[in-house]
Structures are given as structure tokens and as C-alpha cells.
Amino acid sequence: MELDSYLEKISFNDHQAFDDLYNLINTNVYSFALSILKNHDDALDITQETFISIYHNAYRYQSQGKPMAWILTITKNLAYMKIRSNKKEVDINNIEFKTNDNYDKILINYLLENLNDLERQIIVLHSLNGFKFHEIADILDLKLTTTLSKYHRAIKKLKELMKEEQ
Amino acid sequence: MKNIENKINKAFHNIDLPEFDNKKLNEKKGFVYMEKKKRNIVPYLVTTCTLVFCLLIGFGIYNNNFKVASKIGIDVNPSIELKINKKNKVIDVIANNDDGNKILSGMDLDGSDMNVAINALIGSMVKNGYIDELANSILISVEGNSEAKNEKLRQEIVNQLNANLTNNNFSIVSQTVSNNQSLESISKEYNISLGKAQLIQDIIANNNLLTYDDLANFSINELNLISSNNENIKVEGNASDKAYIGFDKAKEIALKHADVTDVTNYEIEMDYDNIIVYEIEFKVDNTKYEYDIDAKTGDIVKYDIDSHRNIDTSNTESTSNTISRDEALDIALKHAKANNVTTKKIELDDNSYEIEFIYNNKEYDYDISLTGKILEYSIDSYYYDDDYNTSHAKITRDDALDIALKHAGVSNVTNTEIELDDNEYNIEFRVNRQEYEYEINATTGKIISYEIDN
Numbered sequence: 241m242e243l244d245s246y247l248e249k250i251s252f253n254d255h256q257a258f259d260d261l262y263n264l265i266n267t268n269v270y271s272f273a274l275s276i277l278k279n280h281d282d283a284l285d286i287t288q289e290t291f292i293s294i295y296h297n298a299y300r301y302q303s304q305g306k307p308m309a310w311i312l313t314i315t316k317n318l319a320y321m322k323i324r325s326n327k328k329e330v331d332i333n334n335i336e337f338k339t340n341d342n343y344d345k346i347l348i349n350y351l352l353e354n355l356n357d358l359e360r361q362i363i364v365l366h367s368l369n370g371f372k373f374h375e376i377a378d379i380l381d382l383k384l385t386t387t388l389s390k391y392h393r394a395i396k397k398l399k400e401l402m403k404e405e406q
Numbered sequence: 407m408k409n410i411e412n413k414i415n416k417a418f419h420n421i422d423l424p425e426f427d428n429k430k431l432n433e434k435k436g437f438v439y440m441e442k443k444k445r446n447i448v449p450y451l452v453t454t455c456t457l458v459f460c461l462l463i464g465f466g467i468y469n470n471n472f473k474v475a476s477k478i479g480i481d482v483n484p485s486i487e488l489k490i491n492k493k494n495k496v497i498d499v500i501a502n503n504d505d506g507n508k509i510l511s512g513m514d515l516d517g518s519d520m521n522v523a524i525n526a527l528i529g530s531m532v533k534n535g536y537i538d539e540l541a542n543s544i545l546i547s548v549e550g551n552s553e554a555k556n557e558k559l560r561q562e563i564v565n566q567l568n569a570n571l572t573n574n575n576f577s578i579v580s581q582t583v584s585n586n587q588s589l590e591s592i593s594k595e596y597n598i599s600l601g602k603a604q605l606i607q608d609i610i611a612n613n614n615l616l617t618y619d620d621l622a623n624f625s626i627n628e629l630n631l632i633s634s635n636n637e638n639i640k641v642e643g644n645a646s647d648k649a650y651i652g653f654d655k656a657k658e659i660a661l662k663h664a665d666v667t668d669v670t671n672y673e674i675e676m677d678y679d680n681i682i683v684y685e686i687e688f689k690v691d692n693t694k695y696e697y698d699i700d701a702k703t704g705d706i707v708k709y710d711i712d713s714h715r716n717i718d719t720s721n722t723e724s725t726s727n728t729i730s731r732d733e734a735l736d737i738a739l740k741h742a743k744a745n746n747v748t749t750k751k752i753e754l755d756d757n758s759y760e761i762e763f764i765y766n767n768k769e770y771d772y773d774i775s776l777t778g779k780i781l782e783y784s785i786d787s788y789y790y791d792d793d794y795n796t797s798h799a800k801i802t803r804d805d806a807l808d809i810a811l812k813h814a815g816v817s818n819v820t821n822t823e824i825e826l827d828d829n830e831y832n833i834e835f836r837v838n839r840q841e842y843e844y845e846i847n848a849t850t851g852k853i854i855s856y857e858i859d860n
Binding site (some may be wrong): 283288343374378 | 416430588614619786
């Protein structure tokens with residue numbers, strides 16, 4: 241089922257569709273929130289708030305074939321409001337992993353510690369959501385060229401860091 | 407490059423996220439709790455009845471005459487705030503911007519009736535050319551402690567304005583404002599009135615792709631134009647779109663470009679995407695068209711044509727008649743009437759070729775079956791920076807692949823993927839179980855980096 245039809249069902253208060261949507265994309269929302277906030281607890285809060293907002297505002301969504309962009313822009317706006325109210329430190333130790341994979345933990349720690357904010361957001365949008373670069377540019381209010389060059393810089397940084405690790 | 411992204415994807419999916427707490431859905435949202443202003447209660451400190459009595463009378467006089475009961479914001483482009491007391495008399499007038507200062511200069515409104523003051527201000531704005539037939543929108547925002555009183559005041563002001571402005575074609579946008587921290591911080595950050603901040607907030611709530619950065623510099627008329635269909639915003643009269651080409655003209659331009667004679671079902675509205683545009687959507691057969699047309703010049707700034715995959719044809723496909731990567735690209739290029747393209751990607755995936763290329767500042771996406779059928783395509787035009795687009799690629803995709811294959815010492819490869827980004831080819835292919843990844847400079851053909859994974 242496409243995201244569009246989930247949103248349409250949710251706009252008619254379909255709880256099942258809402259639960260399904262949550263299970264389908266909560267990682268996408270959480271990862272983008274984390275890429276902005278750099279803090280697990282805050283990112284969880286914003287994930288919850290994003291879904292609450294989806295639930296209450298699904299009827300406002302006008303299909304433009306970009307449901308994920310619509311959802312993540314809600315996440316972005318909520319996250320920025322949160323940043324304004326409190327700044328917290330990066331804390332990787334609060335994040336719980338399903339399997340005890342050290343590599344995953346290190347990789348996410350690198351993302352949070354070693355990339356700058358925009359680099360991290362671009363990487364997350366590209367690798368988790370498969371957005372095209374011009375779509376990422378739209379979501380983050382960046383020029384396409386900026387998005388591309390930041391993306392490449394970030395990938396290079398990550399590769400080098402992970403090489404050192406191996 | 408895909409490699410590390412897959413790892414990131416996997417790492418995030420390995421994070422254990424809690425179930426959604428369904429109780430949260432029932433919490434009331436969008437409800438702003440207003441804290442009552444604390445008042446000093448004096449009795450314990452006061453020793454004599456007389457003093458209490460005097461204070462109470464004094465307090466009453468103060469409350470009725472000097473205490474700000476409501477604030478009324480008037481925004482056109484000049485932004486002015488009136489502070490009024492319980493009797494609707496003006497206590498103070500503040501200009502929020504330079505245009506507001508121009509309007510206020512030489513005007514003394516203190517002590518005058520609220521409606522008289524509003525009329526004088528709007529009259530002066532018309533006289534000074536801030537309100538005319540190209541931009542006829544006025545925003546009235548009422549702020550105070552009681553929502554019921556705010557609403558009553560709002561109606562009174564709007565009725566009065568309507569009665570006074572009958573000869574002019576105005577559009578009055580009005581709202582009550584609940585002051586809260588986030589609104590206040592936005593108003594400070596962008597140096598706009600609280601009322602304008604709330605109007606923008608309502609517009610963004612309806613269209614999450616917009617931002618405060620986009621809209622803060624908009625005039626009220628422009629905001630009024632793009633806020634159509636927003637139930638939170640009360641509007642009397644129509645915003646003037648005389649500065650723009652108009653809905654009919656915009657539709658005509660889009661249909662002509664799409665080579666479609668007429669559509670019965672279409673949607674059109676004004677929107678903002680770096681500039682004010684008419685956004686038009688329509689569907690013909692299986693193809694969806696989306697256009698953004700510059701509302702001032704009529705130029706097509708962006709369009710998206712999306713044809714959806716026909717499932718029947720992809721299922722009955724025979725695998726005997728397979729075409730090559732280059733043949734698939736040819737089919738796509740022929741369909742796009744394109745030559746000399748910057749190929750970004752050709753990927754063999756699930757029995758179809760996924761092809762992406764840039765031609766004439768547009769991004770084309772094709773999905774082509776192994777028998778050569780176009781299963782799905784989309785054309786997306788967007789703002790594309792010329793300095794990036796004039797690619798410096800001197801060597802071709804095939805050359806780049808050759809370089810990589812030669813370096814790897816292999817010839818028979820499967821699952822090749824070639825992307826051109828930022829003047830670099832990123833090439834991925836597999837031989838048996840090994841995955842190769844190359845980055846090759848598109849001007850020099852030099853191998854920038856490579857990785858071989860088991």
C-alpha cells in the first residue's frame with residue numbers, strides 16, 4: 241500500500257492504518273529527528289509528536305505524490321521548535337539496539353559526532369528514504385549544488401572514518 | 407557509495423524503537439493554555455479599610471482607563487499595533503517596521519476611539535500607496551486574554567471596516583491571536599508582528615513544505631493569495647491577483663505544454679516555491695501532470711509528468727527476449743527525444759532497467775523491461791544550477807566502466823550501476839560474490855578510490 245492511501249485512511253480515523261504506518265516508517269522519522277536533534281530522548285519525543293500531528297492533520301494532506309516529504313517536513317518543523325527550547329548534548333548511550341552490533345553503534349556515533357548538521361541530515365534522508373537530491377534540497381531549503389557537494393563530503397568523511405575503524 | 411548507505415540504513419533499523427503510545431492521540435492538540443496574569447493581592451499588607459477602598463477604586467480606574475485590555479495589529483506592509491483599554495480607547499500606538507513609522511508620523515491617536523484610529527491608519531495607507539488594486543489585503547489581529555472577547559472585538563472591527571470601505575475593493579483577513587512562546591520567538595526572530603507570524607504559521611500548517619524563511623518577507627496580499635482554502639483564516643473579499651497572470655492563463659499554458667486539449671478534472675492554486683506560482687495538477691489516462699507556473703511571467707518553472715506502471719504488461723513478460731543496457735538507454739532517449747545526456751544511473755534491478763539521466767535541465771526517470779517496454783517514466787524539471795549542469799564530464803560512462811573493469815581485471819560482470827554525480831562516476835558491479843566499487847574522475851578518468859568487498 242502506498243503512503244498516500246495510509247494517510248487517506250488515517251484522515252478517516254482508521255487506527256489500524258495509523259498503527260501500520262507507524263511500524264512502517266517510525267525508523268525513518270526517528271532517524272531524521274535524531275539527525276537534527278542528536279539526542280535519543282528528544283528524537284523519540286519528536287517521533288511521537290510527528291505521528292500525533294500526522295493523525296490530527298492527515299486530512300490536510302494534499303496528495304502531491306510526496307507523502308514522505310510532507311511527513312518529514314512536519315518532523316523538521318517540530319524538531320526545530322524543540323531545538324529552540326532546549327539544547328542537549330549528544331548521548332549515544334541512551335540508544336538501545338535490537339541486536340548487539342558494535343558496528344551499528346559506532347556508525348551512528350560517527351554520524352552524530354563527526355558530521356555537521358546538514359551533512360548528517362542529507363545522509364539520513366538519502367540512505368533511509370531514497371529521496372532524490374533535488375527533493376532533499378527542497379526539504380532542507382538548500383540549493384541542489386550545495387546538497388550534492390555536502391553529500392559527497394559526508395560520504396567521504398564516513399568512509400575514511402570507517403576505514404580507520406576496520 | 408551504496409555500500410556505506412546500506413550500512414547506515416541497517417544501523418538505524420537496528421535501533422529499538424518503542425511502540426506508539428495510543429493514549430497520546432486523545433490528548434487535545436492545538437489547544438493553547440493561557441496563563442492568567444498574576445495580580446498582586448494586597449489585603450494582608452494594608453491596615454486600614456480606607457486604604458483598601460481607595461486602592462480598589464484606583465484599581466478600577468486604572469483597569470478601565472490605563473490598563474491594556476487588548477492589542478490590535480494592523481498589517482499591510484506597514485505593521486502597526488494599537489493598544490486599547492477596556493473602553494476601546496487607544497492608549498498607545500507602536501510601529502513594528504519602517505513603513506509603519508511612515509504611516510504614524512504626524513499622527514496622534516492616543517485617546518481616540520479604536521475604530522476611528524483604525525480608519526485613519528488605513529486611510530493613510532491608501533493615500534501613501536500601500537493599499538491599491540494590485541495589493542488590497544489588510545490583516546487585522548486581535549490579541550487579549552479572553553478568546554471570547556477577542557472574537558467579539560474582531561467581529562466588531564471587521565463589521566466597521568466593511569461598512570466604511572464599501573466603495574473600495576478590499577480584502578480583510580482577520581484573526582484572533584493567542585500569544586504563546588513559540589509564536590513570540592518567531593515574531594522576534596523574523597522581526598514581524600505576532601499577527602503576521604500566526605498567519606504564516608497557519609499557512610505552514612496547511613502546507614508543510616513552506617518555511618518561515620520563505621514567507622516572512624511576503625506582503626499580506628501575497629500571504630492572502632497563497633492561503634486559499636485555509637479554514638483557520640477568516641477572509642472577507644478577494645485578494646487581488648491583478649499583479650499576476652490569473653488562473654485561466656496559467657491553465658492554458660500548462661495544457662498547451664502537455665499537448666492536451668482540455669481537462670475536466672484539474673486542481674489549481676497559488677503557491678510559493680522560491681517565487682509565487684500557480685500550481686496545476688491534472689490527470690489524463692494513466693499519466694499525471696503537475697505544473698508550477700511563474701505567476702508573474704507565465705514561465706513554466708517546474709513540471710512533473712508521471713506515468714504509472716502498467717502491471718499487466720510487466721507480469722506477462724517473457725525473459726527470452728532480453729535487451730542490453732545500451733538498448734534500454736536508447737529506448738529511453740528516443741522516448742525523451744533527447745541526445746547528449748548526462749547519464750546518472752543505469753541499474754538492472756528486478757527484471758527491469760532503471761535509468762536516470764539529465765537532459766535540458768530536466769531529470770528523466772525510466773523503468774524499462776527486459777523486452778524493451780517502458781513500464782514507467784517520469785520527467786521532472788526543477789531549478790537546476792547552470793554551473794553544476796554544465797558538466798565537465800569528458801569521458802563517457804562506457805569509458806569509465808572500462809577503466810574500472812580493466813583495473814579490477816575482470817570482464818564478465820553483473821549488476822552494474824553507474825552514477826554520475828559532481829563530476830565523478832560511481833561504479834558498482836559484482837563478479838561472483840565480490841562487490842566492486844569505484845569512484846572515477848569524469849574529466850581525467852583517474853581512479854579516485856576503489857573498494858572490493860566479499
